[in-house]
Amino acid sequence: MNNFVFKNSTKLIFGKGTISSLAAEIPAGRRIMMTYGGGSIKKNGVYDQVKAALSQFSVIEFGGIEPNPTYETLMQAVALAKEHHIDFFLAVGGGSVIDGTKFIVTAMLYNGDPWEFMLNPSKAQHAMPFASVLTLPATGSEMNNGSVISKKATQEKLAFAIAETYPQFSILDPEVTFSLPKRQLANGVVDAYVHVMEQYLTYPSESMIQDRFAEGILSTLIEIGEKVVNDEPDYDLRANFMLSATMALNGFISMGVPQDWATHMIGHELTALFGLDHGVTLAIIEPSLLRATKEYKKTKLLQYADRVWSIKHGTEEERIEAAIDKTEAFYRNLGIKTKLHEYNIDNKSFDTIVDRFAKRGWKLGEKQLITPDVIREILNGCL
Amino acid sequence: MNNFVFKNSTKLIFGKGTISSLAAEIPAGRRIMMTYGGGSIKKNGVYDQVKAALSQFSVIEFGGIEPNPTYETLMQAVALAKEHHIDFFLAVGGGSVIDGTKFIVTAMLYNGDPWEFMLNPSKAQHAMPFASVLTLPATGSEMNNGSVISKKATQEKLAFAIAETYPQFSILDPEVTFSLPKRQLANGVVDAYVHVMEQYLTYPSESMIQDRFAEGILSTLIEIGEKVVNDEPDYDLRANFMLSATMALNGFISMGVPQDWATHMIGHELTALFGLDHGVTLAIIEPSLLRATKEYKKTKLLQYADRVWSIKHGTEEERIEAAIDKTEAFYRNLGIKTKLHEYNIDNKSFDTIVDRFAKRGWKLGEKQLITPDVIREILNGCL
Numbered sequence: 001m002n003n004f005v006f007k008n009s010t011k012l013i014f015g016k017g018t019i020s021s022l023a024a025e026i027p028a029g030r031r032i033m034m035t036y037g038g039g040s041i042k043k044n045g046v047y048d049q050v051k052a053a054l055s056q057f058s059v060i061e062f063g064g065i066e067p068n069p070t071y072e073t074l075m076q077a078v079a080l081a082k083e084h085h086i087d088f089f090l091a092v093g094g095g096s097v098i099d100g101t102k103f104i105v106t107a108m109l110y111n112g113d114p115w116e117f118m119l120n121p122s123k124a125q126h127a128m129p130f131a132s133v134l135t136l137p138a139t140g141s142e143m144n145n146g147s148v149i150s151k152k153a154t155q156e157k158l159a160f161a162i163a164e165t166y167p168q169f170s171i172l173d174p175e176v177t178f179s180l181p182k183r184q185l186a187n188g189v190v191d192a193y194v195h196v197m198e199q200y201l202t203y204p205s206e207s208m209i210q211d212r213f214a215e216g217i218l219s220t221l222i223e224i225g226e227k228v229v230n231d232e233p234d235y236d237l238r239a240n241f242m243l244s245a246t247m248a249l250n251g252f253i254s255m256g257v258p259q260d261w262a263t264h265m266i267g268h269e270l271t272a273l274f275g276l277d278h279g280v281t282l283a284i285i286e287p288s289l290l291r292a293t294k295e296y297k298k299t300k301l302l303q304y305a306d307r308v309w310s311i312k313h314g315t316e317e318e319r320i321e322a323a324i325d326k327t328e329a330f331y332r333n334l335g336i337k338t339k340l341h342e343y344n345i346d347n348k349s350f351d352t353i354v355d356r357f358a359k360r361g362w363k364l365g366e367k368q369l370i371t372p373d374v375i376r377e378i379l380n381g382c383l
Numbered sequence: 384m385n386n387f388v389f390k391n392s393t394k395l396i397f398g399k400g401t402i403s404s405l406a407a408e409i410p411a412g413r414r415i416m417m418t419y420g421g422g423s424i425k426k427n428g429v430y431d432q433v434k435a436a437l438s439q440f441s442v443i444e445f446g447g448i449e450p451n452p453t454y455e456t457l458m459q460a461v462a463l464a465k466e467h468h469i470d471f472f473l474a475v476g477g478g479s480v481i482d483g484t485k486f487i488v489t490a491m492l493y494n495g496d497p498w499e500f501m502l503n504p505s506k507a508q509h510a511m512p513f514a515s516v517l518t519l520p521a522t523g524s525e526m527n528n529g530s531v532i533s534k535k536a537t538q539e540k541l542a543f544a545i546a547e548t549y550p551q552f553s554i555l556d557p558e559v560t561f562s563l564p565k566r567q568l569a570n571g572v573v574d575a576y577v578h579v580m581e582q583y584l585t586y587p588s589e590s591m592i593q594d595r596f597a598e599g600i601l602s603t604l605i606e607i608g609e610k611v612v613n614d615e616p617d618y619d620l621r622a623n624f625m626l627s628a629t630m631a632l633n634g635f636i637s638m639g640v641p642q643d644w645a646t647h648m649i650g651h652e653l654t655a656l657f658g659l660d661h662g663v664t665l666a667i668i669e670p671s672l673l674r675a676t677k678e679y680k681k682t683k684l685l686q687y688a689d690r691v692w693s694i695k696h697g698t699e700e701e702r703i704e705a706a707i708d709k710t711e712a713f714y715r716n717l718g719i720k721t722k723l724h725e726y727n728i729d730n731k732s733f734d735t736i737v738d739r740f741a742k743r744g745w746k747l748g749e750k751q752l753i754t755p756d757v758i759r760e761i762l763n764g765c766l
Binding site: 001002003004005006007008009010011012013014015016017018169174206207208209211212213215216217219220223224235236239240243244247252255256 | 384385386387388389390391392393394395396397398399400401552589590591592594595596598599600602603606607618619622623626627630635638639
């Protein structure tokens with residue numbers, strides 16, 4: 001097992017009716033900025049619940065944070081927060097709103113242009129206190145310190161994370177997911193599933209507990225995924241889905257393990273070029289990536305086939321193929337098409353994508369074996 | 384799934400050679416009290432490693448904390464720490480030293496006789512900062528806020544936990560376990576295993592992730608337990624054992640789940656009356672408790688049989704019996720005798736034990752169905 005350091009300071013407040021506990025978690029007298037996205041929280045009742053819970057506080061609102069939150073928008077929030085002497089931030093939304101708020105709270109305490117710490121994350125040291133009310137289970141941002149921010153002016157999309165960008169607390173009420181459309185639920189299931197796979201499906205590293213935890217989240221998502229997406233809302237299923245997405249990226253399964261993340265990196269390019277949903281890009285790329293890298297992922301693929309899919313018979317090659325096929329079928333059964341032609345995308349963009357990685361000099365994956373040539377092979381497998 | 388709140392602020396620093404990182408974790412200038420037990424750290428090299436790492440700090444030592452740490456001993460540490468204006472505590476040892484240090488740091492800031500907050504834990508509010516270097520994987524105290532303290536004068540043994548009694552950090556170097564005797568390793572494996580069982584083997588509560596995590600720790604302990612105890616020290620096996628014991632009682636598997644803890648409660652009485660090791664009492668009581676409560680634990684026992692022991696055939700009754708038999712055999716294969724007669728203990732003490740629970744008016748277990756009569760039945764099953 002590799003050495004590791006783990007610390008996650010977020011207080012998780014989970015369950016039915018928990019939004020009303022909000023006020024007790026924020027020190028009296030704080031001047032709060034409430035951040036949110038496109039306004040779905042005004043339709044599903046979350047906005048009203050949060051406002052009611054915060055009735056004793058002075059609250060400034062900042063809505064309109066985009067699905068891929070931009071520097072340009074967030075800097076408006078920073079200016080507004082400084083003008084109103086805000087000293088506590090509450091993100092109400094999904095991963096984009098929470099990621100955006102992590103940028104805002106760090107920018108508040110940064111001397112200089114905050115884009116500097118996106119380009120060089122070691123420049124950021126401190127962040128103002130913030131918390132979240134999660135409305136969309138998917139990214140895990142509610143219980144980690146990571147944030148991905150885009151800059152329109154330069155078409156850049158960069159990530160940062162500092163010790164102080166863990167939410168002080170996050171409130172997860174599974175009932176707020178009842179109004180989510182199927183597409184967002186399906187994307188959320190895939191996002192959580194692939195987050196686990198990126199940390200699990202690499203090579204054996206003697207991390208027995210983390211393997212078991214990862215397999216446990218995958219098995220749970222397989223057990224409940226289709227029902228969450230297709231059936232009428234069921235509280236316990238939604239609770240397990242919501243908790244799965246949080247546990248998939250809060251550090252519990254990453255202690256001491258090698259990590260891949262190539263599916264995410266290649267997927268980001270499909271979003272950038274074609275506007276595909278993030279979850280959709282993962283469902284397209286991952287099966288092809290597993291096929292293209294099965295030689296060096298072989299041992300973990302066999303373990304995955306055995307423990308997650310109960311595939312016990314056949315040659316090693318057959319068991320690996322069966323596991324990848326079942327993974328792809330799982331995504332399709334959630335209603336997500338897993339081939340590029342189903343989105344009317346052909347191979348014309350592949351040169352552009354491959355060139356981007358080649359120019360950056362990046363070799364992806366847990367062994368840095370995913371060269372531009374392998375990326376092309378993976379993309380061809382997605383047609 | 385039941386509503387829950389989870390927060391665990393301990394920084395876990397895990398791996399080979401990590402004791403040397405100690406100094407970087409403690410603010411410069413702190414006056415440190417280093418607490419430890421009977422002196423085994425002086426034989427296995429841990430004492431020297433810690434002292435070397437702390438060479439830039441002013442350090443006062445307090446050794447001699449007992450296996451069941453006592454109020455009387457710990458109050459001497461409090462007096463010494465006050466005399467030397469100590470402002471940081473470092474526990475170097477196993478669960479008893481860490482539990483004892485949690486009492487010391489809370490007593491330091493308590494006005495009045497600290498035993499008051501043991502009798503009424505709501506009286507304690509604050510604790511001074513402390514950390515740990517773990518030497519004995521078993522109790523999980525290194526990553527939780529709980530503490531069990533005994534008072535010689537009144538023969539009481541009580542527990543407390545406050546938000547500030549999480550260690551600021553805990554250093555876990557699996558190599559420090561290489562010198563542990565078999566008996567302590569076997570006790571540690573059983574302690575971790577039963578900690579998980581107390582939080583898992585109850586009734587279904589729609590906590591799918593926590594069930595899977597619990598089963599993952601149990602499966603890991605089954606896979607490695609005998610090798611850890613009987614074979615020459617292997618780094619990865621020890622690392623997985625050490626991490627299992629921490630994960631068994633750091634809150635990761637208890638989110639939203641019903642809990643039992645009757646095996647621990649009854650086991651404490653066997654330790655009090657006969658001086659049996661804590662781990663030994665668990666290995667004796669638990670199989671009998673599962674047999675006595677199998678009617679209302681039936682669904683989870685069948686899940687345990689299936690998922691942890693891969694018992695797929697036979698009637699429900701047969702599968703449950705087989706799972707309990709395999710659990711008991713697992714403890715025996717670690718070298719722990721699981722029947723009272725093997726310790727020359729007969730049924731003469733049973734009236735005393737049953738009377739103690741009857742007088743306290745306690746009904747144990749996740750459904751409060753373990754009445755004094757059931758306790759007698761469980762004890763009879765241990766003969």
